[in-house]
Amino acid sequence: MATRNLLITALSVLGAVAPAASTSTFSPLRPPAIPLAVRSPYLSTWLNGDSGGILPGSWPHFWADEITGWQGFIRVDNVTYNWMGGAPGPSPVNQTSFEYTSTKSIFTFDVDGKVTLTATFLSPIHPNDLVRQSMQFSYLQAAVESSDGAAHDVQIYSDVSGEWASSDASNTINWSNGLNDGVAYHKFALSQPTVFSEESDMAKWGDWYFATDANSGVTYRTGYPDTDTRTQFINNGRLDNQIDASYRAISDSWPVFAFAQDFGSVLTEEDVVFTIGLAQEQVINFQGNSTNPEALTALWSTVYSSAEDCLAAFHNNWDVEMHDASILDSKIHNDAYDAGGQNYVSLTTLAVRQAFGSLQVAHGTRQNYIFLKEISSDGDIQTVDVIFPAHPIFLYLNPEMLRLLLDPLYENQESGHYPNPWSIHDLGFFPNAVGYPNGNDEAMPVEECGNMIIMTLAYALRSGNHGYLMQHWPLLDQWAQFLVNDSLIPDYQLSTDDFAGALANQTNLALKGIIGVRAMAEVAGLSGIVNANQISTQYLNTSTQYINKWTTLGVNNASNPPHTTLAYNEPDSHGLLYNIYADKLLGLNFVPEWVYSMQSNFYSTILGDFGLPLDTRHDWAKSDWQVFAAAVAKTDVQDAMLERLVNFVEGTPTTRPLTDLYDVTTGEFATGGPTFINRPVVGGFFALLALPN
Numbered sequence: 001m002a003t004r005n006l007l008i009t010a011l012s013v014l015g016a017v018a019p020a021a022s023t024s025t026f027s028p029l030r031p032p033a034i035p036l037a038v039r040s041p042y043l044s045t046w047l048n049g050d051s052g053g054i055l056p057g058s059w060p061h062f063w064a065d066e067i068t069g070w071q072g073f074i075r076v077d078n079v080t081y082n083w084m085g086g087a088p089g090p091s092p093v094n095q096t097s098f099e100y101t102s103t104k105s106i107f108t109f110d111v112d113g114k115v116t117l118t119a120t121f122l123s124p125i126h127p128n129d130l131v132r133q134s135m136q137f138s139y140l141q142a143a144v145e146s147s148d149g150a151a152h153d154v155q156i157y158s159d160v161s162g163e164w165a166s167s168d169a170s171n172t173i174n175w176s177n178g179l180n181d182g183v184a185y186h187k188f189a190l191s192q193p194t195v196f197s198e199e200s201d202m203a204k205w206g207d208w209y210f211a212t213d214a215n216s217g218v219t220y221r222t223g224y225p226d227t228d229t230r231t232q233f234i235n236n237g238r239l240d241n242q243i244d245a246s247y248r249a250i251s252d253s254w255p256v257f258a259f260a261q262d263f264g265s266v267l268t269e270e271d272v273v274f275t276i277g278l279a280q281e282q283v284i285n286f287q288g289n290s291t292n293p294e295a296l297t298a299l300w301s302t303v304y305s306s307a308e309d310c311l312a313a314f315h316n317n318w319d320v321e322m323h324d325a326s327i328l329d330s331k332i333h334n335d336a337y338d339a340g341g342q343n344y345v346s347l348t349t350l351a352v353r354q355a356f357g358s359l360q361v362a363h364g365t366r367q368n369y370i371f372l373k374e375i376s377s378d379g380d381i382q383t384v385d386v387i388f389p390a391h392p393i394f395l396y397l398n399p400e401m402l403r404l405l406l407d408p409l410y411e412n413q414e415s416g417h418y419p420n421p422w423s424i425h426d427l428g429f430f431p432n433a434v435g436y437p438n439g440n441d442e443a444m445p446v447e448e449c450g451n452m453i454i455m456t457l458a459y460a461l462r463s464g465n466h467g468y469l470m471q472h473w474p475l476l477d478q479w480a481q482f483l484v485n486d487s488l489i490p491d492y493q494l495s496t497d498d499f500a501g502a503l504a505n506q507t508n509l510a511l512k513g514i515i516g517v518r519a520m521a522e523v524a525g526l527s528g529i530v531n532a533n534q535i536s537t538q539y540l541n542t543s544t545q546y547i548n549k550w551t552t553l554g555v556n557n558a559s560n561p562p563h564t565t566l567a568y569n570e571p572d573s574h575g576l577l578y579n580i581y582a583d584k585l586l587g588l589n590f591v592p593e594w595v596y597s598m599q600s601n602f603y604s605t606i607l608g609d610f611g612l613p614l615d616t617r618h619d620w621a622k623s624d625w626q627v628f629a630a631a632v633a634k635t636d637v638q639d640a641m642l643e644r645l646v647n648f649v650e651g652t653p654t655t656r657p658l659t660d661l662y663d664v665t666t667g668e669f670a671t672g673g674p675t676f677i678n679r680p681v682v683g684g685f686f687a688l689l690a691l692p693n
């Protein structure tokens with residue numbers, strides 16, 4: 001197949017650059033970029049695909065492509081090798097395998113036939129423990145053992161550069177080091193921070209930490225020039241425990257923050273664990289039910305009295321975190337395998353860190369919240385039509401996470417900070433969730449009203465919290481009235497696929513609105529409001545009339561095979577009917593079954609090597625919406641769609657954290673469209689697992 005040839009060519013080209021490439025296996029596949037430390041919008045470091053998936057020899061990058069210097073050396077019997085990073089000098093170890101799970105990226109290396117080195121990057125996921133989810137820290141474990149039966153002297157080295165603290169290397173940083181609860185740490189930060197402010201998507205405030213166990217084999221060096229510190233390790237296998245007090249710019253002879261661990265003579269496994277991350281006391285600026293925006297604190301700050309205590313608690317919890325991560329990894333693996341086979345495992349497990357890496361957990365005076373960054377498409381915060389494609393992962397892992405994502409939207413609008421009769425689109429630019437008191441947000445009226453109603457009911461059904469429907473009834477009812485007005489014949493407007501332009505009478509958008517109206521019959525019935533039965537009957541009646549009309553307006557029965565259209569009165573157009581998914585998600589069984597089978601049959605006639613096109617306007621495809629559509633397709637069509645999506649993930653020439661928008665024929669970023677990277681919408685890969693049993 002063309003796909004495979006493309007892949008082999010890509011690998012052999014990369015093989016010429018990195019000779020070790022051909023020796024490493026990749027399981028379950030080699031992603032476009034490999035997550036290394038991915039826990040929040042600001043702790044998001046990856047190994048880009050131009051490395052060929054080989055850890056030594058390339059610098060890790062922040063998702064937005066800035067280098068985040070992170071170097072690893074291993075010294076075996078006085079000879080030093082490079083196992084991570086782009087520093088010149090020592091020759092690279094040979095990577096033999098790479099494997100990813102939902103929470104881990106695991107690299108294995110052969111060091112000169114003497115030692116096996118395993119580097120495990122663990123970014124924990126905590127759907128049921130938001131305090132732990134709120135800690136912007138990630139682990140790296142380096143484990144060594146003899147591979148030839150002989151004992152070898154082994155030392156491990158790792159450093160990070162000031163590049164983690166700013167996208168502008170001319171900025172000055174200052175630093176210190178310390179010891180807390182058995183944890184040795186380096187700390188560095190911008191000398192002139194600005195809270196709630198970003199530069200090229202990196203935070204301009206907060207303290208960065210790089211830490212390890214303070215045992216007798218550890219030495220360190222803080223703030224000296226990179227080459228100086230690395231040479232010290234290469235020559236001696238240890239560092240001199242000194243700090244360079246001349247604070248300077250990130251690029252001014254590149255200050256690095258380094259540890260070395262001397263294992264002495266190694267036969268059986270020994271390991272060292274490092275923690276990298278960011279502590280910000282204040283995380284989100286939120287306009288909720290108060291006169292002015294409030295600075296919300298990090299949730300961990302309600303438990304730990306200092307960032308150093310939080311860091312030590314995180315670092316010392318490695319064993320527990322590994323254990324918990326393995327349980328979660330197995331659960332996701334097994335559930336995904338049962339729902340959709342190995343291809344579905346490959347997709348879902350790759351999506352977990354990317355989806356959770358968009359989140360920030362915050363503590364307010366009234367309650368806790370979860371905020372989401374619309375990464376890369378424009379940095380909005382709490383975008384309703386980005387939460388919507390992502391929301392299956394939250395419904396599956398813990399529906400309360402979905403409530404905590406919806407709460408800021410409800411609170412802002414219910415306290416009178418938004419004037420329009422339809423749902424708000426987002427709350428501003430991350431991390432400033434200040435809303436739109438003048439109502440001048442990007443308008444997607446039918447899209448967002450439908451999304452809010454569908455997600456609110458899905459949450460209430462999965463959690464059993466029907467009181468939530470009563471609590472938000474006035475706004476839900478208002479949005480439903482808007483849908484009654486504008487869903488059957490939607491005005492010229494944007495849908496969530498705004499990059500494709502505005503359009504009147506969008507068939508798929510209309511279906512979302514109509515399902516929203518139908519969902520309100522359930523919302524009314526469950527909410528316990530006055531006259532619930534009567535109101536429920538009314539919504540049922542309206543939606544039934546609408547769906548009957550929709551099946552004539554939005555379907556081309558004359559074509560062979562028949563299909564729904566992109567827009568009414570454009571019989572030759574077609575588009576992915578992903579909004580039908582909500583009908584099954586909510587257990588409504590409202591859309592006639594023939595529509596489902598008609599679409600399955602049609603999809604199988606237009607399925608390409610890299611999947612299904614989004615619609616007839618462009619050659620573009622959306623991975624998240626394809627999984628929504630696959631989730632409710634016939635089994636054989638579902639299997640084929642998932643297989644082609646895996647082809648795309650493996651075969652795309654893109655080398656950045658997985659895009660959700662691509663050219664369906666080449667797998668490249670969408671030609672003539674925006675470049676989407678690392679967006680949380682891949683949470684939608686969990687669409688099969690979010691369906692009711």
Ligand SMILES: *[C@@H]1O[C@H](CO)[C@@H](O)[C@H](O)[C@H]1NC(C)=O
Pocket residue numbers: 077078
């Ligand atoms: C490593 O260097 C030390 C100090 O020079 C020396 O004592 C030792 O024998 C060397 N080890 C090996 C395996 O060459």
Ligand SMILES: *[C@@H]1O[C@H](CO)[C@@H](O)[C@H](O)[C@H]1NC(C)=O
Pocket residue numbers: 081091092093094110111112113
């Ligand atoms: C890597 O493998 C090549 C080819 O087998 C070998 O020549 C080289 O010494 C190996 N390097 C290390 C560090 O193991």
Ligand SMILES: *[C@@H]1O[C@H](CO)[C@@H](O)[C@H](O)[C@H]1NC(C)=O
Pocket residue numbers: 174175176187188189191207
């Ligand atoms: C940087 O310097 C400021 C001012 O002296 C100090 O408050 C801050 O703690 C220092 N930051 C680090 C990481 O050492």
Ligand SMILES: *[C@@H]1O[C@H](CO)[C@@H](O)[C@H](O)[C@H]1NC(C)=O
Pocket residue numbers: 289410411414415
């Ligand atoms: C806003 O706060 C006031 C005072 O605590 C309370 O009465 C009201 O219910 C709150 N409204 C919302 C939407 O939270």
Ligand SMILES: *[C@@H]1O[C@H](CO)[C@@H](O)[C@H](O)[C@H]1NC(C)=O
Pocket residue numbers: 421422478479481482485
């Ligand atoms: C729906 O349309 C009616 C009649 O035009 C109008 O009075 C009402 O304000 C509209 N409701 C919403 C929520 O847009």
Ligand SMILES: *[C@@H]1O[C@H](CO)[C@@H](O)[C@H](O)[C@H]1NC(C)=O
Pocket residue numbers: 489504505553568569
């Ligand atoms: C939308 O579709 C309706 C029903 O077919 C039609 O009456 C109306 O003219 C269409 N609007 C536009 C802008 O095409």
Ligand SMILES: *[C@@H]1O[C@H](CO)[C@@H](O)[C@H](O)[C@H]1NC(C)=O
Pocket residue numbers: 537538541542
């Ligand atoms: C449903 O709506 C139609 C048209 O408005 C009306 O004739 C019918 O009586 C309604 N049915 C119910 C059960 O409310």
Ligand SMILES: *[C@@H]1O[C@H](CO)[C@@H](O)[C@H](O)[C@H]1NC(C)=O
Pocket residue numbers: 551552553555556557594
């Ligand atoms: C298309 O066919 C279905 C099922 O045969 C039918 O219910 C629907 O009304 C038809 N639509 C049109 C536009 O003819």
